[in-house]
Amino acid sequence: MLDWGYKYLMCPPQHFGVLYEINPWMHHEVQVDTEKAQAQWQFLVDTLQAAGASIVLQEPAPGWPDLVFTANAGIVSGDLFVASRFRHPERQGETPLDIAWFRAHGYRIEMLPEDIGHEGAGDALPFGDVLLSGYRFRSDMQAHTAISHLVKTAVRPIELVDDRLYHLDLSFCPLDERRAIMAPLAWDVYGCKVMEQLVPEPLVLEAYEALTFCANSVVVGKLVVMPSCPPRVGRRLESWGFSVVVCPVDEFLKAGGGCRCLTLALDVTLGRKAPEKENVSTDSDLSTGEGEVSLIQGESDG
Amino acid sequence: MAATALVELEGHIVDSLMLAKVLDIILDVGADYVVEEFRLGKTQQDMSFVRVQVTAKNDHALDALLEELQVHGVNRLVLVETDAVTLPASQDGVFPSGFCVTTNLVTEVRLGGVWRSVSNPEMDCGLRVVGEGEGLRVDTVPMHRVMKGEQIVVGNTGVRVSSVILPGRGGHFAFMNSEVSPEKPKGLLVRRVAERIRFARENGQKILVVAGPSVVHTGAAPELARLVGEGWVDVLFAGNGFATHDMEANVMGTSLGVSVMQGTPIEGGHSNHLRVINEIRRCGSIMAAVENGYVNGGVMYECVQKAVPFVLAGSIRDDGPLPDVVTDMPEAVDRMRGHLEGVGVALMLASTLHAIATGNLLPVWVETYCVDINQSVVTKLSDRGSHQALGIVTDVGLFVRELAACLC
Numbered sequence: 018m019l020d021w022g023y024k025y026l027m028c029p030p031q032h033f034g035v036l037y038e039i040n041p042w043m044h045h046e047v048q049v050d051t052e053k054a055q056a057q058w059q060f061l062v063d064t065l066q067a068a069g070a071s072i073v074l075q076e077p078a079p080g081w082p083d084l085v086f087t088a089n090a091g092i093v094s095g096d097l098f099v100a101s102r103f104r105h106p107e108r109q110g111e112t113p114l115d116i117a118w119f120r121a122h123g124y125r126i127e128m129l130p131e132d133i134g135h136e137g138a139g140d141a142l143p144f145g146d147v148l149l150s151g152y153r154f155r156s157d158m159q160a161h162t163a164i165s166h167l168v169k170t171a172v173r174p175i176e177l178v179d180d181r182l183y184h185l186d187l188s189f190c191p192l193d194e195r196r197a198i199m200a201p202l203a204w205d206v207y208g209c210k211v212m213e214q215l216v217p218e219p220l221v222l223e224a225y226e227a228l229t230f231c232a233n234s235v236v237v238g239k240l241v242v243m244p245s246c247p248p249r250v251g252r253r254l255e256s257w258g259f260s261v262v263v264c265p266v267d268e269f270l271k272a273g274g275g276c277r278c279l280t281l282a283l284d285v286t287l288g289r290k291a292p293e294k295e296n297v298s299t300d301s302d303l304s305t306g307e308g309e310v311s312l313i314q315g316e317s318d319g
Numbered sequence: 320m321a322a323t324a325l326v327e328l329e330g331h332i333v334d335s336l337m338l339a340k341v342l343d344i345i346l347d348v349g350a351d352y353v354v355e356e357f358r359l360g361k362t363q364q365d366m367s368f369v370r371v372q373v374t375a376k377n378d379h380a381l382d383a384l385l386e387e388l389q390v391h392g393v394n395r396l397v398l399v400e401t402d403a404v405t406l407p408a409s410q411d412g413v414f415p416s417g418f419c420v421t422t423n424l425v426t427e428v429r430l431g432g433v434w435r436s437v438s439n440p441e442m443d444c445g446l447r448v449v450g451e452g453e454g455l456r457v458d459t460v461p462m463h464r465v466m467k468g469e470q471i472v473v474g475n476t477g478v479r480v481s482s483v484i485l486p487g488r489g490g491h492f493a494f495m496n497s498e499v500s501p502e503k504p505k506g507l508l509v510r511r512v513a514e515r516i517r518f519a520r521e522n523g524q525k526i527l528v529v530a531g532p533s534v535v536h537t538g539a540a541p542e543l544a545r546l547v548g549e550g551w552v553d554v555l556f557a558g559n560g561f562a563t564h565d566m567e568a569n570v571m572g573t574s575l576g577v578s579v580m581q582g583t584p585i586e587g588g589h590s591n592h593l594r595v596i597n598e599i600r601r602c603g604s605i606m607a608a609v610e611n612g613y614v615n616g617g618v619m620y621e622c623v624q625k626a627v628p629f630v631l632a633g634s635i636r637d638d639g640p641l642p643d644v645v646t647d648m649p650e651a652v653d654r655m656r657g658h659l660e661g662v663g664v665a666l667m668l669a670s671t672l673h674a675i676a677t678g679n680l681l682p683v684w685v686e687t688y689c690v691d692i693n694q695s696v697v698t699k700l701s702d703r704g705s706h707q708a709l710g711i712v713t714d715v716g717l718f719v720r721e722l723a724a725c726l727c
Contacts, residue, residue, distance in 0.1 A: 146363070147331075158337075158392030162330040162366065171363050173335040174392070207336040214334075288364075 018193050021143075022236050025065060025280040026118075028075040030054045030085045035272050039105045040154075040183050042273035054268035058085070061235075061242070061264045061276060068237040068262075073283065075118050081111050086274045087281040088186060090115040091137040092148075094168045094287040098124040101137040104155055127167045135160035139184040139278060143287055144191045144215060146170070151177045151185030151203075170287040173215070175208035181228060186277045188222075190232045192241070196220065196257060198234065198250070200227030220253050233275030244275035322381035323374045325355070325396040326388060332367050333359065341391050342371075348384050350375040370396065403428045403477030405448050405470040412463050417473040418445045421459050422480055423683045423705070428457045429477035439660075440682040446472035461656075463649045505713050506721065512688055512711070513725035516551065516664055519686070524663025525553035527685075529677045530618070531670030533692075535564035535574045537716025540618055542723040543668075547621035549727050554658045555622055555629040556677055557670070559637040559644045562605065562619050562629075567592045569617035596639035605643050630654045632673065656680055664688070667708075669715035671696050678705035690718045 034049045062072050078084055090111070092099040098119040103109045116126055129135055140156040141164070142149050148170045152158045158174055165172040175185060179202055182188045188203030189212075200222040201209045212219070222232060226247040234243040241259050244266045251261050264276055332338040345352045356370040373388075375381035385395055406415035421444045426437040428446055437446060437457050444459035448470040457472070465471065472478060516526055534543055544565075546552055564574045572578060576588025585591070602608040609615070609623040622629050632651035633644045645651035659680055667674035667689040674689060678700045681687060687708040689697045697710030711718065 152392075153390060158390060159394070161392065165330060165366065169364070171331045171334070173331060174337055175335075176340075176391070205340075207340040211335055 018238050019191060019236055021285045022238070022282055023069060024071045024073065024282065024284040025235070026073050026075055026087045026090070026283055027058075027062060027280055028085045028087050029077050030058045030269075031077045032079050032082055033077075033085045033269070033272070034082045036082050037105075037107045039107055040273040041181050042270065044271075047271050049268050049271055057264070057266050057268055058279065061266065061279060064242055064262050064264050065235065065237060065280070068240040068242070070237045073122075075114075078114055081108075081114065083108055083272065083274075084111050084114060085269070086139070086272075086278040088278045089136045089139040089184075090281055091119070092135075092141050092164065092168060092287075093124075093138070093281065093283055093285050094170070095285075096124055097127060097168065099127045099129065099137075099164060099167050102129050102131075102134050102160075103136060104134040129160055129163050133157050133160045133163065135164065136184065138281055139186050141172075142185060142189055142191055143170075143285060144197060145194065146288055147215065148172045148287055149175055149185060149189060149212075149215075151175050151188075153177045154180055154183040168287045173211050175211065176205040177203050177208075178205045179203045183273070184278070187230060187233050187275070188227060190234050190236065190241075190277065192220070192236055192254075192257070192259065198222060198232045200224075200232050202227050218257075220250065222250065226250055230270060230275040233277040235276045235280050242276050244270065321374050321376060322378040323372060324381055324385060325370060325372055326385065326393045327368070327370050327396055328391075328393045329368045330366055330392065331360070331363075332369065334363065337391060338367070338369060341388060341393055344387060344391070345371075345373055345384065348375070348380070348387075350380065350384050400429060401477055402430055402432065403446075403448075403472045404474055406473050408465045408467055408469050408471055411467050412465060414445045414462060414465055415471050415473055419472040419475060419478055420444075421446060423681060424480040425683070426478065426480050428472060429479075430455060430457070434479070441656075441680055443679065446478070448472065461649075461652070464653070505711070505718070508711050509718060509721040510725055512666075513722055515686055515688075516666075516726065519663035520551075522663065523661070525661045526551060527554050527556065527658070527662045527665040527677070528552045529556045529665065529667045529670050529673050530561045531557070531668060531673065531715075532560035532564050532575070533669035533715055534618075534719060535561065535568055535579070536577070537669075537714060538579050539716040539719035540565050540568055540574075540579075541616075542719045544616065544618045544621045545723050545727050546719075547618055547625060547627055550625065551726050552622075552627055554662070555618070555627060556655055556658075556673055557629065557631055558634055558673055559631060559640040561670075562631050562641055562643070563592050563596055563639070565617045565619050566599065566605070566608070566614050567595045569614055569620065570595050570598075593638055596641055600639065600642050603642060605641065628658055630658065632676070634672065652676065652680070666690070667696075667700070668719065671699070675700055675703055675705075678703060678708060681705065681707075683707050690715050 033054055035043050035047055038045055066072055089101055091101045100112050100116050120126055135156040140151040150161055150172050152174050153176050161172040161174045182203035188200035190198040196218045197216045198220045199212055202224045229245040231243050231245050231250055234241050239259050241254055242262050242264055246261050246263050254261055266275055328341055351374045353372045355372050358368040360367045375384050421442055423440050423442040426440050427434040435457050439459050441459045444461050446457055447460040448457050450456055534540055568574045568579045571591040573585050573588045573591050576591050577584050598613055599608045605619050606623050609620050614620050631644045633640050633646040662685055665685050665687045669691050689700055689708045690711045692714055694712050700708040
């Protein structure tokens, strides 16, 4: 089981809406049903709390609709908060609000160099003792050196190549020390190789599965809270001993965000021991039956 | 012209395959790289660092590549440009200590914040700054010519040389791309050289011929004379031997005592060239010997008739020598230098020492063809820095005849 994921920062969606278009999912003409969004968000909160996680709230702010996606506030490690630097001006106003919240709650605040973009936990997820960090669409490769210095952890940059999965948390979800949900569709060939080396037991998503945002899930112990759950993925998770709860967040999908995007884990301390790669149990659903699963597109079934 | 930049990448670049990816990207777009510095992090947490020199085929390709690499965290190293440092020469013929030694590549020197091209790149010289203000310029100066008080560039600060695409790697030099090979269709090569000579001529460039005595021994002197007579040679460098045997062949019909018509030794022929040298010394110069009718044909005759300048440089084993032979070596080299401006094609014909001496003086952009039956001459020329030299391993007599047939 993961030793983090029991405390989350969330922001109520009072001011949420699709007011601009900064990813392929956002369409200005699509209206958000505010009441439905509020109900979906509350259901997510209730589900996480029921699973044993504590939820801490951030004050929503008018004019910053995406503040609801707290995963993008920054990177948390122990009492350190590395604030994001948003690429799009539409979101840059969130950073002072995030910094104010973390400062008020006793965190040490660190900033990335001014000309470097990085969108926080949305593009940075820990696995074992390394931090995986996506780059290209929202975050800059150059950020990784600075982040690594600040959080004192090895960072593995992963190039994102599919703009529909523009943040790393749309294609990668650590489940425990050995397992993760992974959507190689989103990664370049080198990223696939790195992931293949790193994760002993991957749950590899087909493209159509990945595009349901099912990797954008929140893991609380053995419970996986998912925006949607394709049947094959659910069966695999259950065979590994996980329970699945689907929290529909389709109002937030209109802005390109799922369950994980609405949460920021606060109980993360980066730099853990790496899992052993030995004794990999072959994922019978995914492998070709001839050795290890290859994530590289064209070589895998997906 | 190839464009180069220094770039750096730092971070966890090894396990993340970032380094492999970046180097792959460079090669995939047809550029090349040299890893200048690589520091591998000791533990998994330590960062690694790499500094790479990237070379693309031109500025445009380099910019596009650097833009792509930037996405992967590769930053161009911005070098702080500083002016070159100069010191005055403390005495004639001696450079200041630490003087910048030149190459024959395109060279620029930064002075007053402006990069200035060196007017006459030549290897193994110093860089001299002359003039002031608008008239400020930089030239190369050989050691023996530097004068006390002249400003000489010291160190490599503020000096840059451009990579060149070597002949044979594309463009109009695409033929003969293995440096030297005896196994080439010679007729084709000769025709291509003829084309290059015509091209140079049409573009107002000069043709330089460096000739060894074998040109005469192999019976090719009349054909070379025809090339001179028809205006295909603008300047001739040779030694005492070539000029002597050329005139011996004209006056006596022999070359080093061997009949150039029959190919057999003539009785008493071993003295022929000495008698010719003696007569020309009596005349006072080759020009005088032509004017008084003693020499009435051959390469030297045509040079005089066509006012084609020639420099005859002496050597320690010369007979005579001819009165025109310059026996002061630095003086001879200086005279050769004086004829190099505007040379576009250099043809080295069966000459080893004079070919290498000339190669040492030529900037890298002069198309240099080295024709010799002996492959090692071409190799020697390249080994001494004249990388632009293209070798044609063949009998020089046949080559010159073919060339004359193509051009005349």
